[in-house]
Amino acid sequence: MSTETGAGLAPGAARRPASGRSKNVDVYSLWPIAVMVLIIIATALSSPRFLSVFNFENILSQAAPLGIVTMGQCILLISGGLDLSVGYNIAFSSIITGLLLEHNVPLPVAVLAGIAAATAVGFVNGVLAAQGRAHPFIITLGMSIFLFGLDTQLTGGAPVNNMKGLYTAFGSYLPGGFPFFGLPSVTWPFLIVVLLTYGFLRWAPLGRRAYAIGGNEQAAYLSGIPVKRTKIYLYTLMGALVGITGMVLSGQINEASFNLAQNFELQSIACAVIGGTALFGGRGGAFRSLQGVALWGLVQNSILFIGFSSNYQQMALGVIIIIAVMVTRAQR
């Protein structure tokens, strides 16, 4: 896990584990796994059905859309940025696709248009963030408010109720046995995005530049990294991932609406941070964020199985976020 840190490294530079602890295992980074094991044991003791295959599939299918967007958020956080417009951008992409499907536009065209719309939003975010005139927090917050109005205007508040081929693709389970194992179909885009994000951050020059800019933007600039262009690329990539999330989520629920992905912006940031991605850049990784997503989904599910009200979910998740931030600081 420690190989996913890499604070402030220039592209191609050798990475070292944080703060001189064990070279192979950063114990701090494993805390979400330890917590998950404890939760699984405790919940399984109180409810035998918790460990059923069906419930495992539920957790996966609920975590998958959030997981995809968390990967994008993780990349941005590593670069010192963030995106608060993802919730309404997910809705925007799904609405574009849903409205086109309503007008009998072929599915591939509608899907590409939805993803392109979200990518364009990401590009605009990137161009504005790259200017450095305002913090990405404000820029993407403004974009979020703008998109909320646009989403509502496009739909008049009414959901698009039939996502047609997208629902066929993501609203069900895949065949049992090799290679799909009967998992919810949304699982696969999620796993593919996680693997691609891992590869991107580990080997792609753009991914390495994200660490460098997030670690020390001034030093990255002085070492010849095209900071502005890199930021634009990263936000645009985030937009594309948001578009994919829009397709997966609207297909899963068979709906496109302005409130499709409420709170995804904060949940995705929280998942990345729980996994150990630093809020102010330079540290983090795909598998770490995956731990955050898994812990998030597990806590939500297990609290219901134990029999507590959903209010306790929020309390537990709040505590976990605080612990995560403290652990991340302790790692420095």
Next chain:
Amino acid sequence: MKSRLVRTIIASGTIMATIGLALTGATPASANGKGTIAFLLSGPDLYYQYGLKGAEAAATKLGYSVKAYPNPNISPSVELANVKDAIAQGVVAIDGYSVGLSTEDATIAAASRANVPIFLMYGYSHKYLNQKDVVGFEQVNLSPFSYPVGAWLGSHVKGQIAIITGQLGRGDAEGYRTGFLQGLGCKGNLVAGLPTMTCAKGNVTYVDTETGHWLRPDAYKAMQDIIGKYPNLAGVFVMNEDMAVGAHTALVAAHKTNVVEVSQNGAPYGLAGVAAGWLKASDTCSPALEGINSIRLIDAYINHKVSGGHLYYSHSVFVTKANLSQAVGWTIFQNPAAVTKYMGLPLLTPVPNPPM
């Protein structure tokens, strides 16, 4: 450099002021016949949008214009600002939805101070009925609204049932749950509404309740969690049809379409669900009809045909596939003949002894 900055600020200000004037329309409040009625639009939900459409349809027929005051983020402070703006612009009355019980205090007080009649849909509280210029409230009668849904499920299902609620804490979701459990014939503390309860003379066990926050995606997850815990679930009551669609989608994905689903609202997609057969029963009301009635009552109050300070219950129809055509529907504002028909009905009758 400094003068350039000043020029930029002046140019930006001019452009924004022009846009602002264009967007506000600069329409005098009394431009249309009898004047303008402000409509508090709290949130972008379809229910509220269609309430506004109904109000606009009725206002046009009665000689008023309606100006919507949007509050997309359901903010109490925006609501109060909207009310003050509306009063400043000289509206003849205020209609619409308040964001919450606590916000109503300030909203109603501001309207009363300005002698502007106010009528609210939902958010009834007895303490406001005697305040000056409060025309009244209109809403479904919470517990009785959900009662027939519970009674129907109790007579058509045996085994385990669950509830997917809306957002708890405002009183409406709790009221619906109580009414549903009463209709289902459950034994226990029905106001608290916590499972497990034995219902329908022992034929039904109420085993679980989860919240879907009135949202389809959240109901989807809640349904997944419930059937994970109770794989033999026989029935589910989902508190609105938007959530019911989400719950149904989860049931289809899990190949659990044998679970009997009932709901309430009468939304277009809900009525389609009843017609298709996956939604077995629903108690329906119509935000558009509520909007029409609200304007009619405001008009009657302004013309001294009714007194203020009353609670009115909305028209509701319990439907299954057999009597689906009796539902009023949410889109009556699109049909001028339907608007004329509903405006020709007698005014709603005040609830004789409104609950304290």
